Amino acid sequence: MTYQELISNIVQLQEEGLELFNAGKSVLGKNLLATHVGSYDGPQILLQAGIHAREYITTPLLVEMARNLHNNNLVEGGGIYFVFITNPDGAEIVLDGIDSVNCQITKDYLINANGGGTDFSQYKANINLVDLNTNFDANWGQGAQNVFCPSTEDFVGFYPNSEREVQSLINFTLQTKPVITISYHTKGNVIFYGFEGQSEQDLNRDLNIGEALSETTGYPLIFTENSTGGYKDWCIDTLKIPAYTIEVGDENLPHPLGLETLPEIYQRNKNVPLVALEKAKEFYNSIDFTTPVVQNISKEVSNGTLRTSTLSRLESLLERRSARRRSNNKKQ
Numbered sequence: 603m604t605y606q607e608l609i610s611n612i613v614q615l616q617e618e619g620l621e622l623f624n625a626g627k628s629v630l631g632k633n634l635l636a637t638h639v640g641s642y643d644g645p646q647i648l649l650q651a652g653i654h655a656r657e658y659i660t661t662p663l664l665v666e667m668a669r670n671l672h673n674n675n676l677v678e679g680g681g682i683y684f685v686f687i688t689n690p691d692g693a694e695i696v697l698d699g700i701d702s703v704n705c706q707i708t709k710d711y712l713i714n715a716n717g718g719g720t721d722f723s724q725y726k727a728n729i730n731l732v733d734l735n736t737n738f739d740a741n742w743g744q745g746a747q748n749v750f751c752p753s754t755e756d757f758v759g760f761y762p763n764s765e766r767e768v769q770s771l772i773n774f775t776l777q778t779k780p781v782i783t784i785s786y787h788t789k790g791n792v793i794f795y796g797f798e799g800q801s802e803q804d805l806n807r808d809l810n811i812g813e814a815l816s817e818t819t820g821y822p823l824i825f826t827e828n829s830t831g832g833y834k835d836w837c838i839d840t841l842k843i844p845a846y847t848i849e850v851g852d853e854n855l856p857h858p859l860g861l862e863t864l865p866e867i868y869q870r871n872k873n874v875p876l877v878a879l880e881k882a883k884e885f886y887n888s889i890d891f892t893t894p895v896v897q898n899i900s901k902e903v904s905n906g907t908l909r910t911s912t913l914s915r916l917e918s919l920l921e922r923r924s925a926r927r928r929s930n931n932k933k934q
């Protein structure tokens with residue numbers, strides 16, 4: 603599969619009567635292609651895929667879901683947003699190779715980070731060598747696998763929400779106000795739910811919805827531990843809404859998953875949007891998007907000051923870290 607084929611697969615939906623729009627832009631200015639199925643009235647669900655470059659198979663998975671729901675008129679009493687690809691710059695590198703990068707300096711930078719090799723099939727990051735699913739402002743920089751230097755994976759960025767793709771998804775989520783979000787990744791056949799610091803009430807709600815998702819997919823439901831800075835984490839932590847990460851594909855398969863695995867993955871996941879929507883109807887009235895924290899973020903995003911506010915948080919994190927280092931040095 604080429605990058606062009608990946609995108610054409612999404613664009614094809616327009617010929618079937620679905621309207622495509624942009625959930626935002628990548629660092630290189632590519633569109634984060636999205637669509638909506640169902641009604642704009644009532645509860646909304648948001649599904650997003652392809653935030654990790656090598657996990658691009660989740661893009662055609664969402665395309666198939668949207669196609670099925672639209673063509674068979676299956677969505678009632680609410681709507682479902684699909685963000686088909688959150689990291690198009692990264693997906694292009696995995697699918698078309700490092701020679702698809704036009705800027706020589708960027709290309710050299712990426713090859714250097716890749717240990718000098720030109721095989722980018724295992725690449726996860728965006729074009730800035732930031733792992734987008736660690737860049738969100740939710741206990742940013744405190745994950746067990748986080749790294750603090752540009753890398754093909756696990757680099758959290760120089761400050762939270764630094765990346766254009768992350769800012770786009772935040773913005774889009776604030777505009778669309780989903781009741782539940784679901785992020786598609788590979789691999790492991792599991793569903794992650796919950797985040798540190800949640801109230802017991804929210805955790806019970808998320809467990810209840812998660813069990814329904816677990817039942818329809820056959821994937822076990824696991825509480826998230828030692829992982830921070832993800833989109834799911836941000837949705838739970840900031841918006842206080844239920845959010846899930848679904849890891850599709852057998853753990854023993856190599857990255858990136860071959861397209862031959864798609865039919866089985868689709869069969870297991872095709873009812874996820876509708877199961878989530880039914881659950882969203884139950885919890886719709888208890889989720890409040892007018893909380894002061896959301897209003898503040900909306901203001902920050904529209905004023906372009908999101909960066910400034912997150913920078914000051916980074917400064918305090920760095921201060922804490924250097925204070926820790928100073929006290930360690932004293933001990934030695």
Ligand SMILES: [Zn+2]
Pocket residue numbers: 654657735787788
């Ligand atoms: Zn992933």
